[in-house]
Amino acid sequence: MSTLKDRLSDGLYGAGWAVVKKLPEPVAVGLGRRIADFTWKRRGKSVLRLEANLARVVPDASPERLAELSKAGMRSYMRYWMESFRLPTWSKERVGRDADIQDSHHLLEGLAAGRGVVLALPHLANWDLAGVWVTRSLGVPFTTVAERLKPESLYDRFVAYRESLGMEVLPHTGGSAFGTLARRLRAGGLVCLVADRDLSASGTEVSFFGDTARMPAGPAILAQQTGALLLPVTLWYDGPDMLRGRIHPPVDVPESGTRAEKTSVMTQALADVFAQGIAEHPEDWHMLQRLWLSDLEERPEPAAGAGRDGERGA
Structure with a gap:
């Protein structure tokens, strides 16, 4: 049975998709920034967690610098949402103009060779827009995974939203996602996975910004079992x-x-690339949850709240 909080979350996201996409773009942009600044000023748990995470990324930052980064981070986070609410209305030309992904030859060459490709990325900037760029600018469909959110109606909204953008969406739990992903890859297809936060508590430990974190093993195992490029x-x-x-x-x-040893090496290689990208653009890393094991030991935290890890899969 859904709770009042669940129904409220579902209603708010539903209103976002229904209303925000109809607003004039300058109004939507301004609204997103006002919401971000209001949320940042309240200094709630999500903002404090973002700031604590950023303190690891920029260890020499002063309190003032961390505050600036967390404010910019909340603006980046809300920009993601405002863009995502409006993405179904974007034309192919708009996507091509507003998204520029370099070195796509790695992807295209892998697909042309029939190997299948796994794209693994962290919670940076707007991964939904990047996905639309893949489907519309490159004309390549792909399969991803979404966290099964509560209430079910909210999960259904996210699935319908991503499917409208040309993505095949599988549930993270309650199904056979791994087997389906492997079949898509063996058929020479593309799989895209957000891979900087483990949702299963059985991921692979990696060194990340000087401490131990756990990241999903799935991308590395899929590459090993199917021969796909990672x-x-x-x-x-x-x-x-x-x-x-x-x-x-590619991560070779x-x-x-052993499989576990290979998975550890490959996942660490992913973590190293993620760390480089996050260090270069810390304000665009939307990690509002606990990530490092030493932080998780302080107080257990439920897997991602509505809309973040489920939004892009893991």
């Missing part, structure tokens, strides 16, 4: 109208070692 991706905002990104060279499967 390509890290980083994204960032460049000014008010542009999303930029880079598809990095080690020639020796």
Whole structure:
């Protein structure tokens, strides 16, 4: 049975998709910034967690600098939402103008070879817009995974939204997502996974900004089992109208070692690329939850709230 909070969340997201996309763009942009600044000024748990995470990314930052970064981070986060609410109305030309992903040859060459490709990326900037760029600018469909949110109606909204953008969406739990992903890859398809936060508590430990975190093992295991290329991706905002990104060279499967050892090496390689991208654009890293194991030990935290890890899969 859904709670009042669940129904309220569903109603708010539903209103966002129904109303925000109809607003004049300057109004929507201004609304997003006002919401971000109001939320930042309240200094709630999400803002404080973002600031604590950023303190690890920029360890020499003064309190004033961290405050600036967290404020910019909340603005970037709300920009993601305002853009995402409006993405279904964007034309192919608009997507091509406002998104520029470098080194796409890694992806296209892998698909042309029939190997299948796994794109793995962190919670940077707007991964939904990057996904639309893949489906519309490159004309390549892909499969992703979404956290099964509560209430079910909210999860259904996210699935319908992403499917309207040309994505196949599988539930993170309660199904056979891994097997379906493997079949898509063996058929030479594309899989896109957000991979900087483990939702299963059984991920792979990595060194990340000087401490231990846990990241999903799925991307590395899929690459090992299917022969697909594993390509890290980083994204960032460049000014008010542009999303930029880079598809990095493949993470190779080690020639020796057990599956667990190979998975550890490959996941650490992903983490290293993610860390580089996050360090270059910390204000665009939308990590509002606990990530490092030492932080998780302080107080257990439920897996992502409505709309963040489920929004892009894990």
